Amino acid sequence: MNRNIKFIASIAAIGLTAAAFTGCTRFEEDEFFDESAAVRAVHISNEVQNLLVSAPQGWVIQYHVGYSLVEGFNLFANFNKGGKVTIAGDHRFLRDGNAGKYTESASLYEMLREESIVLSFNTWNDVLTPFVDPVSSKDAPNALNKDGIGMKGDQNLVLKSYNENEIILRGERYGAEIRLVKADRPWREYIADTETMKKNIANSTITSYYLTAGEKDTLYYVGLRAGRFRKSDRVNDPLRIDSIFCCFTPEGFRNEYKDTISGHTFQEFRLAADKSCLESEDRTVRVIPTWDIYMASHNAIWELDASMFSDEQSELYTQLAAEIKKFNTAWSLKSIGFGQSTGGNSINGLVLTCYTNAAKSKTNTLGMTVAQARVAYGLIEFTMGDTPVVDNNMNAAAKKATNLIELTKQFAATLMGRYTVTPNDYFLPTGGTYTPVGEGTAFTLGSNN
DSSP: OOTTOOOOOOOOOOOOSTGGGTTOTTTTOGGGGGSOHHHHHHHHHHHHHHHHTTOTTOEEEEEOOSOTTOOOEEEEEEEOTTSEEEEEEOOTTOOTTOTTSOEEEEEEOEEEESSSEEEEOOSOOTTTGGGTOOOOTTTOTTOSOOSSSTTOOOSEEEEEEEOSSEEEEEETTTOOEEEEEEOSSOHHHHHHHHHHHHHHHSOSSOOEEEEESSSSOOEEEEOGGGSEEEEESSSSSOSOEEEEEEEEOSSEEEEEEEEEETTEEEEEEEEOTTSSOEEOTTSOSEEEEOHHHHHHHOOSOEEEOGGGOOHHHHHHHHHHHHHHHHHOTTOEEEEEEEEEOOSSSOOEEEEEEEEOSTTSOOEEEEEEEOEEEEEETTEEEEEOOSSOOBOHHHHHHHHTTOSHHHHHHHHHHTTOEEEEEEESOSSSOSEEEEEESSSSOOEEEEEOO
């Protein structure tokens, strides 16, 4: 494609009338409405252009496209009065070996006064144009859509509303919503802070979230980490799925469009002060990681904090340590906890982790099945069958006439019941505090790494 060609898009125009701008903060100034539509258009166009050049650190462009397999992207722009713009980004569709690398590119822009006010990026820009270019797979092998229409991005953007700090537009041809918000920090810093936030709230540990406007678990977000995720009535085998697209921010994430739940409208979420959830603009809607489901089903071995053992548990632990030595004199008990054993036929349950050499550089486990289940939000129950399954190491210990199986059953019995749980991190839990509902002993679980 010739890099100096202006993209001409067919438009579903928003008429430049007073009605079209109802509710927009800057379109209802009284002095404009005594003028003709053409003069009002000039005023609005000039005002928006003055706003574009007024941002000391430029603008963050929360850019969306019409192609359903592409997430939202943070781009950055500095405008000057002479019609020049510098756009930056580090997205995966940058070309010439720059995919994923921070890149800046200068090009031209102008404010068009057609049927609507249009912000037009009307020359090639290495950061923006790859979303618009109807490229062939030969020219751009990383492009997702190779049927001659590109990724359904727009570089002619129809003005919807604006105020001092943000400008809302929509793609002229494909209609995606695009938001410009004044940058509050240097661009590279914004990128780094956003990546840190994304890793903290959207990760491979927990991939589903409660979406709620009250105490009841209502809907779910699933797969947020990709930036294109789904809203559903349940995590597994949902009856209804709605596709959602977002841009991550240094404070959380913002969906492309507004949504509602239980009569509450929301679009942007920020991490709560206590870091337990993400809250909507008015704090009525929350996105809560399904940490309680994860904690009831994790495979990593989390150790019990021995300092919180009851007298009975401490005595049983001492006896278990002695029985380990009977099984193998080179072994010594390191900890007892919950997770997936590695002792042959791996099982989930209560796990004895042992040092297996004098240097304490190698470990092995003995395990016994104990079921964990989420009963309600933040409430987990431990149960054990009459004949729990043991792993190969535990079975081998039994054949050596040790009392390990019986002692492990007795230890497990002290932990049976229901517990309210507070994780040590709501989005990346590696343990937490378990408080019994009724009688019992509180305990903590933590990573053994």
